[in-house]
Amino acid sequence: MADHQKTDRGPNERFIGVKGGRLKLNTPALLLDLDALERNIAAMAAHARKAGINLRPHSKGAKSIEIARRQVAAGAIGICCATLGEAEALASGGIENILITSPVVTPPMIDRLMTLNLASSGLMVVADNPANVDALAAASASAGRRLALVVEFDVGQGRTGTVSVEAAAALVHRIKDSAHLRYAGVQAYYGHLQHIPTHAERKAAATVQMIRVRELLDHLKAEGLVPDIVTGGGTGTFDIDPDGGVYTEVQPGSYPFMDREYLEIAMTSGGSSPFAAALLVQTSVVSANREGLAIVNAGYKSFATEGGPPVVVSPKLAGASYRLMGDEHGGVGYDPQSSKLKIGDTVEFLTPHCDPTINLYDRYHCVRGDTLVDIWPVDARGR
Incomplete structure (x- = not known):
C-alpha cells in the first residue's frame, strides 16, 4: 500500500479494506483497478526490454507520484511531463530524470524552471526557438547550473517543434555554443497518429515520420x-x-489505464492488446422515473468527452448507451426488457479519454475486485 497517510483521502477513506467497499463509495469516483494497472505497467516494461529500447513513460495523464514510482521500479529510465507544474509535483515526490516535453518560455516560468533544475537530478526540457534557447542560457548562467535541452522536431503534428532539418540543426548548434546549456538530444513525437484505427495504416504513417527523423x-x-x-x-x-x-527511448502515457479511444483501435497487427482497461468512473443512479432511462450523477464535470461518450461496463445492460444531460448528470439508456436500474444503483464507465478525465478528479480509488485497498492523490491535478 502506498504511503499517503498525510494526504486528505476524502470521504471514502472509511471504506478502505472493507469487503464490498467498492460499491459503498461516494460518487462520482475515479476507480483504478490495481491488478490491471500492474499488468499494464509490467507488459510495457517487458516489451521495451525485449525491443532493446529505453522507456520514459509520460505522466501528462497519470499526474501521479505513486504511478511514476511504480513505472520506474519496473524499469523506466525516467518520466515525461507535459508541463512545468507536473514536473514540480513529481519532483517533490522524489521522481528524477524528468523530461518536460513542452517549451518553458515566460520569465516567471523560467525562474521556476531554474529552481527545479537546482533541485531535481536529471532534468531536461525541450526547446524549439532560438530566443527561448538564449533566455534559458541567460537564466542558467545566473542560476549557476547548466540546463539540459532537447531540441523538438515536428513530425507532422503541426504543434510545437522545429519545422525543418536545417532549423533543428541550427538550434542544436546554438545550444552547443552556450557554456550554460547541455545538448541532450532530440524529441520527435507524433501524437496525432496514436489513434489511427488500423495497425497497418498507423504503422505506415509512423514510418513516414521516422524516415524524416532519420x-x-x-x-x-x-x-x-x-x-x-x-x-x-x-x-x-x-x-x-x-x-x-x-528512437533510443519511447514515451507512452495512456498504457497504464487505457480508455475507449485506445481499446477501439487495433493495438497490434493481430488486433489484440497486451493492455487492459484499468481506469473507470463509478457513478450512482439518482433518478429512474422513465422506462429504459436512468439518470446518474456524472455529466460534463465527470468525463472529458471530446473523444465521444463513456461506455457502460457495469452492470451489463442490453443496449446500454450514455448521453450528457448537464454539468452533474448523464442519462443511461438501456433495454428495459432485460433489466431495470433503480435509484442508488452503481453504474461504472470506461472513460472516453483518460488524460483529461483524470484531471477532473482529486483522487484515485484503488480497487482489487470489490475491495477498496487504497486512495492515491492525483498529485499534479490542474498543473
Whole structure:
C-alpha cells in the first residue's frame, strides 16, 4: 500500500479494506483497478526490454507520484511531463530524470524552471526557438547550473517543434555554443497518429515520420552533433516505434489505464492488446422515473468527452448507451426488457479519454475486485 497517510483521502477513506467497499463509495469516483494497472505497467516494461529500447513513460495523464514510482521500479529510465507544474509535483515526490516535453518560455516560468533544475537530478526540457534557447542560457548562467535541452522536431503534428532539418540543426548548434546549456538530444513525437484505427495504416504513417527523423539524425551526425537521446512515440505505436531504428527511448502515457479511444483501435497487427482497461468512473443512479432511462450523477464535470461518450461496463445492460444531460448528470439508456436500474444503483464507465478525465478528479480509488485497498492523490491535478 502506498504511503499517503498525510494526504486528505476524502470521504471514502472509511471504506478502505472493507469487503464490498467498492460499491459503498461516494460518487462520482475515479476507480483504478490495481491488478490491471500492474499488468499494464509490467507488459510495457517487458516489451521495451525485449525491443532493446529505453522507456520514459509520460505522466501528462497519470499526474501521479505513486504511478511514476511504480513505472520506474519496473524499469523506466525516467518520466515525461507535459508541463512545468507536473514536473514540480513529481519532483517533490522524489521522481528524477524528468523530461518536460513542452517549451518553458515566460520569465516567471523560467525562474521556476531554474529552481527545479537546482533541485531535481536529471532534468531536461525541450526547446524549439532560438530566443527561448538564449533566455534559458541567460537564466542558467545566473542560476549557476547548466540546463539540459532537447531540441523538438515536428513530425507532422503541426504543434510545437522545429519545422525543418536545417532549423533543428541550427538550434542544436546554438545550444552547443552556450557554456550554460547541455545538448541532450532530440524529441520527435507524433501524437496525432496514436489513434489511427488500423495497425497497418498507423504503422505506415509512423514510418513516414521516422524516415524524416532519420534524415535529421543523418544531418546531425554529419555535423558531429549525434544526440544522446532520441525520444518520442506513444501507446498507440508502442510496437511500431522500436522498429524504425531511430528512437533510443519511447514515451507512452495512456498504457497504464487505457480508455475507449485506445481499446477501439487495433493495438497490434493481430488486433489484440497486451493492455487492459484499468481506469473507470463509478457513478450512482439518482433518478429512474422513465422506462429504459436512468439518470446518474456524472455529466460534463465527470468525463472529458471530446473523444465521444463513456461506455457502460457495469452492470451489463442490453443496449446500454450514455448521453450528457448537464454539468452533474448523464442519462443511461438501456433495454428495459432485460433489466431495470433503480435509484442508488452503481453504474461504472470506461472513460472516453483518460488524460483529461483524470484531471477532473482529486483522487484515485484503488480497487482489487470489490475491495477498496487504497486512495492515491492525483498529485499534479490542474498543473
